Amino acid sequence: MLRAAQAGGRVAFGYNRSLSAVDAARSDGFDADGDLVSVLQRAADVDALIVVAVPMPAVSDVLAAVAEHAPMCALTDVVSVKAPVADLVRSHGLDARYVGGHPMAGTAESGWAASDATLFDGATWVVSVDDGRDSGVWRRVARLALDCGATVVPAESAEHDDAAARISHLPHVLAETLAMAGARGGALALRLAAGSFRDGTRVAGTAPRLVDAMCEANATSLLRVLDEALETLSDARDALLEGSTSALTDRGFEAHQQYLARGGGNITGITPGAPRWLEELRDAGRTGAVLTELPARTET
Amino acid sequence: MLRAAQAGGRVAFGYNRSLSAVDAARSDGFDADGDLVSVLQRAADVDALIVVAVPMPAVSDVLAAVAEHAPMCALTDVVSVKAPVADLVRSHGLDARYVGGHPMAGTAESGWAASDATLFDGATWVVSVDDGRDSGVWRRVARLALDCGATVVPAESAEHDDAAARISHLPHVLAETLAMAGARGGALALRLAAGSFRDGTRVAGTAPRLVDAMCEANATSLLRVLDEALETLSDARDALLEGSTSALTDRGFEAHQQYLARGGGNITGITPGAPRWLEELRDAGRTGAVLTELPARTET
Structure with a gap:
């Protein structure tokens, strides 16, 4: 720093x-x-x-x-x-x-x-x-x-923490889970592992205490997101038992397309200190936009 | 082909x-x-x-x-x-x-x-x-x-299917789940997503019907492996509620190290048709070893 x-x-x-x-x-x-x-x-x-x-x-x-x-x-x-x-x-x-x-x-x-x-x-x-x-x-x-x-x-702090749980902490939890599932298959399974397993487990190579520090500090948000993921997986399990994974794969594919197409213009015209500046910045942040320069100062 | x-x-x-x-x-x-x-x-x-x-x-x-x-x-x-x-x-x-x-x-x-x-x-x-x-x-x-x-x-066929569920089909299911969790956070979450989310969701970009075909054909093995993963995640959730993720991260890290260190020598000296050749090949495959040439023919 x-x-x-x-x-x-x-x-x-x-x-x-x-x-x-x-x-x-x-x-x-x-x-x-x-x-x-x-x-x-x-x-x-x-x-x-x-x-x-x-x-x-x-x-x-x-x-x-x-x-x-x-x-x-x-x-x-x-x-x-x-x-x-x-x-x-x-x-x-x-x-x-x-x-x-x-x-x-x-x-x-x-x-x-x-x-x-x-x-x-x-x-x-x-x-x-x-x-x-x-x-x-x-x-x-x-x-x-x-x-x-x-x-x-x-x-907002709470929205940041929710987002971090979704895009940073849950990926670690799922990578650890996948690494364990693979290793439980023994040397044969690990020998057959290819790109999907390599990418899905990459961050399981992070030092455990670093992952703990991130996840434990954000426990409240991560618990909520983890419960959602458990529900998604339970639903997928039940659907697979009936013979189909298409509800999962359609929604997952669509979600991944949203990620690939994620936008984010530049935030302009919002002056810190002007009326409703905090709400306006919150709304702009929620669209994925970023601030690359500060508008001219209008107050001290 | x-x-x-x-x-x-x-x-x-x-x-x-x-x-x-x-x-x-x-x-x-x-x-x-x-x-x-x-x-x-x-x-x-x-x-x-x-x-x-x-x-x-x-x-x-x-x-x-x-x-x-x-x-x-x-x-x-x-x-x-x-x-x-x-x-x-x-x-x-x-x-x-x-x-x-x-x-x-x-x-x-x-x-x-x-x-x-x-x-x-x-x-x-x-x-x-x-x-x-x-x-x-x-x-x-x-x-x-x-x-x-x-x-x-x-x-063996059953061991292949179990391994494929672990290292190929579960990665797809988890990637779909992660993509959905990220998208549910809206544009803000997707804007903050970095390497762990990108890698963890990559295969969610596969055409849904291809993923369905793989997963549904291997439903029996995938259901068992999915139940294991659900148990791992439920345990992690309960431990996080108590304030710690170290049981998950220690085991996940150790499993990932096993993957990185995965061996696999060459199989030699097993002749198809010799006594116990099937058992010997099965045992060799379970160590992660591969066959790169066929031994000389001893029978027709």
């Missing part, structure tokens, strides 16, 4: 609790510090935009420190789930200056050596448009995303 | 009920005929190996004609399901001269123009090793597969 923000032309400084990461960043010429309190005080002094980029289990402790040392700073995060983070932010009294974010990019690597100034180039970066967001903070968060090379997808 | 067999150095002639396909093959210099009875009589005259290469619903009619006009010919097939074809063969009284086959290759195209002499190059070709198979016929079927450029995987 530090590297990408600086590459995007920003004055950026960072905290990391790992002193070896801080040393590595410093020796590459970046402004990093291992002292959270002094970094937050500095953020408060310069009215920085604070980006919380820690795993979900660490978010609450960081927010507690923000609430103590920099409660008036604009605040965002890059955690892969949005409603639970928004809840934590609220519980720490930081709601007024918070706009959540989720850049849909990343690798399985971690640590400073894995940081990449181009990580967000061409990525989609969800920026929350929940009721009550501050348009000045929203602008700053969207500007950060654009400066990092991403396009902005406006979405 | 005709094109591949001829490319493999065989004297081959074919029947197709489509006269336009027969004309197209003839104008390319192939020996094709639209008269089933005369083709079967010719097969009987020259003691040909008959290859039934029609969709499952058409198999029974073709077998009836074989039983009437060429009952003593060696007989194989290339249908994607093996136990149901073996049952039909038995019901037509053709069991003694039958050895089933399934070349694991193909495209979504059909018709003579889509035929390809290199279709089976490097493919795996399952050849059945059910009890009671004739070693002379088995040799001829395996030789056909090898001449077409494939390697031979010996498998």
Whole structure:
């Protein structure tokens, strides 16, 4: 994040609790510090935009420190789930200056050596448009995303989490299930496996704890989507028992065509802070459209 | 099949009920005929190996004609399901001269123009090793597969069908299910979809009737495997409700590692017709091994 923000032309400084990461960043010429309190005080002094980029289990402790040392700073995060983070932010009294974010990019690597100034180039970066967001903070968060090379997808936290369950977390759950079904067939089955099995199981090669972190943080949405999938599969099973899979394959094919044809124009003409701007951005995001530039500022 | 067999150095002639396909093959210099009875009589005259290469619903009619006009010919097939074809063969009284086959290759195209002499190059070709198979016929079927450029995987019909359900038919069912779950999230979800969704849904782009034909023909095995998958997913759902997905991800990851490490040496030293040859080939196939050449003939 530090590297990408600086590459995007920003004055950026960072905290990391790992002193070896801080040393590595410093020796590459970046402004990093291992002292959270002094970094937050500095953020408060310069009215920085604070980006919380820690795993979900660490978010609450960081927010507690923000609430103590920099409660008036604009605040965002890059955690892969949005409603639970928004809840934590609220519980720490930081709601007024918070706009959540989720850049849909990343690798399985971690640590400073894995940081990449181009990580967000061409990525989609969800920026929350929940009721009550501050348009000045929203602008700053969207500007950060654009400066990092991403396009902005406006979405409500709950809708983001539902979408993520559908297109990111369920794929992992089904890939694990398929991998298990294949291995249960032994070496003969695995020898006969071809493209459909290879592609359907690819993400089962992700480190289990990474998958757990994603899925468990989004448990509420994933449970609902998983129940839907169980119902689809149960219906398919019952229909197959009667001799036909056509209800499943017709609907699945049609759904896949919708995915292939997915649109997404550019969002233009909506000014953060103008009347109904949050509703308008929500509606635009629901059509699959993205923001590639910010309209001229009409308020501070 | 005709094109591949001829490319493999065989004297081959074919029947197709489509006269336009027969004309197209003839104008390319192939020996094709639209008269089933005369083709079967010719097969009987020259003691040909008959290859039934029609969709499952058409198999029974073709077998009836074989039983009437060429009952003593060696007989194989290339249908994607093996136990149901073996049952039909038995019901037509053709069991003694039958050895089933399934070349694991193909495209979504059909018709003579889509035929390809290199279709089976490097493919795996399952050849059945059910009890009671004739070693002379088995040799001829395996030789056909090898001449077409494939390697031979010996498998019992029921084990083939179970494996196909796991590594070919379940992937389709899960891909359809995932495509539906994604589309239900609307344009926003589809806009956020990335690699895991793309790969997990790829085969949902297959023509629905092709998927139906595969799945419905293998209904018995697919139902059992689908019930297993439903149980895996239900267990994962219950565990997620308790806050953890690690049981699923640990087992899924381990299964995927087994797939990536899948072995498969070459089968050597088993001579069709020698004592226990069928059991030995079955055991070898279960280790993931393949046959790339036939041992010298020890019987006729």
